[in-house]
Amino acid sequence: MFRYRFLRSAAIALGLYGLLGLFIAAAMLVVGISTFGQVTRLQRTLESERVALVGSIRTVSGTLRDTAGATSDFQKSIDNARGAADQASRLANDSAGTFRQMGASVAVISILGFQPLAGIAPQFTSSADQLQQMAITLGTTRDALAQNRADVARVATDLSDLQVQLDAVAASLSQPGVLGLEPQGLLPFQVAFYGMCLLVILQSAFAIVAGVVLYQLQRALGAEPLFPHVRRATTIDADERGRVRAS
Secondary structure, eight states, X not given: OOOHXXXXXXXXXXXXXXXXXXXXXXXXXXXXXXXXXXXXXXXHXXXXXXXXXXXXXXXXXXXXXXXXXXXXXXXXXXXXXXXXXXXXXXXXXXXXXXXXXHHHHHHTOOBTTBOTTGGGHHHHHHHHHHHHHHHHHHHHXXXXXXXXXXXXXXXXXXXXXXXXXXXXHHHHHTXXXXXXXXXXXXXXXXXXHHHHHHHHHHHHHHHXXXXXXXXXXXXXXXXXXXXXXXXXHHHHHHHHHHHHHHO
């Protein structure tokens, strides 16, 4: 027999279930809104950082391009200096040979048995030695400039390769959303989450309404049984069994 106590207990249970569901749904909404807000702010931060990073990479790439161009100009300057050093070395070497020949020539000049220019022959020889040393020094400078040109050329090649790599990185980072989810990529998760929250709210509201209805029904019935026909049938069966026993 279902009496008012059962209806009252069921009404209270449904009401508590509904209130608990609303509390859980509210907590889920608070946490979800906060989480989605943080994710959105993170996306915006990543997007701004991506734009700034692409700008910085392109700036560095331009600097490397200019440096590589300046290196090419520096190579031309080195080539000019190397050519000048080589020409000066040859000139000094040729002049040293000329001075040696002149020293040898003036040393053998004889006038009436005298050699009036023999005293300046050592000066020609000394000048020839100095010019020879200068030619050697200029040759060393020429070789050093050649080595420097090779080093500068290698640096220019490395800078050009690095500039190409930076351009490739900048091109790959230029696509929006490459550092995180795109704004529309978060939409399915939001729809699913808020749909689940709505379902919990509807279930909780239905439980509260059902609890109120049962409580009102309990007050309307009072002490009457919920299923009077069942009670009446049970009473009749009991009376009949009692009569059979009495007979």
